[in-house]
Amino acid sequence: MTTHATPDADVIVVGAGPGGAASAYHLAARGLDVLLLEKTHFPREKVCGDGLTPRAVAQLLKMGVDTEAPGWVRNRGLRVVADGAAIELDWPALEHFPDYGLTRTRLDFDQILADRAVAAGAKLLTGAKVTAPVFDLAGRVAGVTAVRDGEHVTFRAPLVIAADGVSGRLALALGLKRDEKRPMGVAVRQYYRSAAKHDDDYLESWLALRTAAEPDVLQPGYGWIFGLGDGRVNVGLGVLNSSEGYGKTDYRALLRDWLANTPEEWGLADEANADGPVRGAALPMGFNRTPHYSRGLMLVGDAGGMVNPFNGEGIAYAVEAGEAAAQVAAAALKAPNTPRREAILRSYAGRMDELWGSYYRMGGIFVQLIGHPTVMRLCTEHGLQRPALMRVVLKLLANLTDRPGRDTADRIVNGMRLVTPGLGRAKARSAGRAHAARADDRLASLTERRV
Numbered sequence: 214m215t216t217h218a219t220p221d222a223d224v225i226v227v228g229a230g231p232g233g234a235a236s237a238y239h240l241a242a243r244g245l246d247v248l249l250l251e252k253t254h255f256p257r258e259k260v261c262g263d264g265l266t267p268r269a270v271a272q273l274l275k276m277g278v279d280t281e282a283p284g285w286v287r288n289r290g291l292r293v294v295a296d297g298a299a300i301e302l303d304w305p306a307l308e309h310f311p312d313y314g315l316t317r318t319r320l321d322f323d324q325i326l327a328d329r330a331v332a333a334g335a336k337l338l339t340g341a342k343v344t345a346p347v348f349d350l351a352g353r354v355a356g357v358t359a360v361r362d363g364e365h366v367t368f369r370a371p372l373v374i375a376a377d378g379v380s381g382r383l384a385l386a387l388g389l390k391r392d393e394k395r396p397m398g399v400a401v402r403q404y405y406r407s408a409a410k411h412d413d414d415y416l417e418s419w420l421a422l423r424t425a426a427e428p429d430v431l432q433p434g435y436g437w438i439f440g441l442g443d444g445r446v447n448v449g450l451g452v453l454n455s456s457e458g459y460g461k462t463d464y465r466a467l468l469r470d471w472l473a474n475t476p477e478e479w480g481l482a483d484e485a486n487a488d489g490p491v492r493g494a495a496l497p498m499g500f501n502r503t504p505h506y507s508r509g510l511m512l513v514g515d516a517g518g519m520v521n522p523f524n525g526e527g528i529a530y531a532v533e534a535g536e537a538a539a540q541v542a543a544a545a546l547k548a549p550n551t552p553r554r555e556a557i558l559r560s561y562a563g564r565m566d567e568l569w570g571s572y573y574r575m576g577g578i579f580v581q582l583i584g585h586p587t588v589m590r591l592c593t594e595h596g597l598q599r600p601a602l603m604r605v606v607l608k609l610l611a612n613l614t615d616r617p618g619r620d621t622a623d624r625i626v627n628g629m630r631l632v633t634p635g636l637g638r639a640k641a642r643s644a645g646r647a648h649a650a651r652a653d654d655r656l657a658s659l660t661e662r663r664v
């Protein structure tokens with residue numbers, strides 16, 4: 214075992230999922246020296262629904278991803294299905310977002326994004342598993358330790374971005390725990406061969422999950438069927454922590470029973486058409502880990518609990534947060550002195566709150582409401598019959614409006630945001646102070662490696 218330090222980077226980004234790759238891309242595009250550390254090797258599978266809304270597509274286009282290249286499958290909107298009724302809702306025509314979504318499996322999606330970061334000048338090290346933050350004498354993160362090819366390595370930089378996903382290991386090392394009152398989900402997915410559904414023009418979402426054994430019982434959660442254009446679909450379901458079934462459900466069995474209830478010609482009722490096992494993971498939602506900046510560490514994506522509670526979408530938010538983190542980091546690293554640098558870095562937490570704080574607060578309320586089967590039933594029974602209402606709902610659920618609003622739907626959704634206070638603002642200030650005090654206490658008893 215050897216320990217040695219490598220040359221400094223301006224910023225170390227831990228994790229080359231969508232959030233880390235976007236952070237690294239936008240940092241490198243601003244001329245910063247970036248080291249992107251990823252524990253796996255590409256290509257690699259990643260549990261996901263593989264669905265991208267126009268919000269995510271907008272970010273891919275900003276990163277110069279060629280979405281016309283082979284392998285990308287376009288969709289024109291969302292089909293919402295409940296109890297035999299269905300409504301097709303096209304993605305809205307908006308100034309700042311394209312009017313199409315995409316699907317692509319994470320098998321190579323993440324690699325495409327990481328390649329964009331490398332093309333912009335970031336240095337990517339795969340097979341580098343980060344084990345802990347490194348602190349300076351002031352208790353500020355000054356790098357990370359990692360294991361690569363069996364060697365223990367220390368990497369140093371004045372700023373570290375934790376984009377290491379839902380485990381939030383780096384954040385935890387600073388005492389940043391998950392807020393259990395905020396929304397959380399569990400989702401499972403499986404690939405199936407389906408000639409009937411693989412080239413569907415719409416992402417399909419099932420709001421009322423029923424099984425053949427208990428057709429009168431509304432099962433917890435919602436399901437999806439996303440065509441991948443290669444003969445396969447990604448099917449899955451998610452259950453929220455506001456639902457009584459959360460943590461008690463056999464998700465694999467629920468998936469199988471729901472699929473057994475789908476039309477036979479889709480091929481999803483026959484497990485022989487499955488392509489690989491059922492795999493699942495947690496969905497950390499609604500900013501369930503804050504503050505998003507603390508002592509030299511910025512949180513991006515799932516590490517900061519950034520999944521949209523309304524629809525379970527996490528990629529767009531991870532990638533957008535990566536861009537916001539890069540903007541703040543670039544400004545901070547130019548600051549003339551340390552206090553100024555820290556003040557700019559702390560502004561990242563406020564920026565996140567400004568972006569999605571009130572929206573996620575509404576999302577938390579939404580998650581509580583739809584956790585009740587009666588509310589869910591009312592929504593599906595009455596909502597699907599009202600296309601105008603559903604178009605507003607789509608804009609709300611997918612966070613797709615123009616600001617200032619161009620139509621009534623925009624104005625309703627934007628107005629709801631305006632009257633909903635953010636999650637942070639006043640609270641963040643006092644929580645930040647309390648957190649800093651707790652962190653200082655902990656620091657006194659810590660024995661981490663110091664550089």
Ligand SMILES: Cc1cc2nc3c(=O)[nH]c(=O)nc-3n(C[C@H](O)[C@H](O)[C@H](O)COP(=O)(O)OP(=O)(O)OC[C@H]3O[C@@H](n4cnc5c(N)ncnc54)[C@H](O)[C@@H]3O)c2cc1C
Pocket residue numbers: 227228229230231232233250251252253259260261262263264265269341342343344376377378379382400401402449492493494495496513514515516520525526527528529531
């Ligand atoms: C079943 C399921 C379906 C979903 N469907 C969708 C969907 O259709 N659309 C959508 O937008 N979102 C979906 N999501 C959410 C989405 O997958 C996540 O929000 C998104 O992947 C978050 O990106 P990220 O970059 O923050 O984290 P991740 O994608 O988790 O990336 C983290 C990266 O960090 C690496 N890493 C972790 N620890 C270390 C370490 N110690 N050292 C070095 N590297 C490390 C990991 O290997 C990984 O590459 C789904 C989630 C689940 C579970």
